[in-house]
Amino acid sequence: MTDQDRNARSQLAFARLLPRLFRGGQAFVGVEAALSDLTDDQATTRPAGLPHSVAQLVAHINWWNRWMLDIIELGQALPYPAHAADTWPEVQAGDWSRVKNEFYELLGRIDPHAARPDLANPVNHEETIGELLADMALHTAHHFGQVVTVRQALGVWPPAGGGDTW
Template structure:
């Protein structure tokens, strides 16, 4: 938030409300991109773990990675303290088997419901660590989620599993 917004309580409150309205759309999708529920719908375990030729990750791996980071962020917000940063990027990509897909998908939805609770908080401008506010941390992770869900669409397109039964743009 800018210094001007911080010095004008009405402006700061409007900015806070705008961010609170935007955050769920960033995590869930909306007008700008297909929602996460639709993006994950209609895949069986085998499809979810298939890595198309030339692509580095499967839908299940991408979802498990998003879960890892969303859980990490929620731990910071809910515990009120910094969590250890992973030593290697590979540590944030848990292995996923076809039989794990239902659990990974359900975990994504459970974490998303926890995020929804925090996105509506009235204290998004409060610091959560030495560098960010709650709102900034949530926005950063919303963009991370949106980034990887764009990749999920690409993987599904390469698998011939797009659009999903829930619908989605085909262009």
């Protein structure tokens, strides 16, 4: 097998894996299930002892996914936020539908990038397109674990569509 063949196989494997990393599946509960059946009140409630609501977590994911997608799609570095707090948008009661819809819109923007032939190209001095996509997937998965924890604390887990409860 040539290096070109190995690179093509790696590219295909990554293109197949990436959507599952964003959406869940075998390794963890899918994002659609994790966000399903939440009312605005449930999504915007921060349980006692936990730092964020589901809506705040998803708004934070949206902030970073939008930032990294803009880098990929513009092909240039963007200024890094000065403070972590800058990446946690304010979420109010009544915002859940907007925040959730934005999450799905951004997810739709990610899909076409998974199969790009230029994933090894750098976009911001140090990271490649593929590395940014992997960072986005891992960040999203990390916070979706927190979404499940918040839902458990609220007593609204598992959703009607099912979810791991062990």
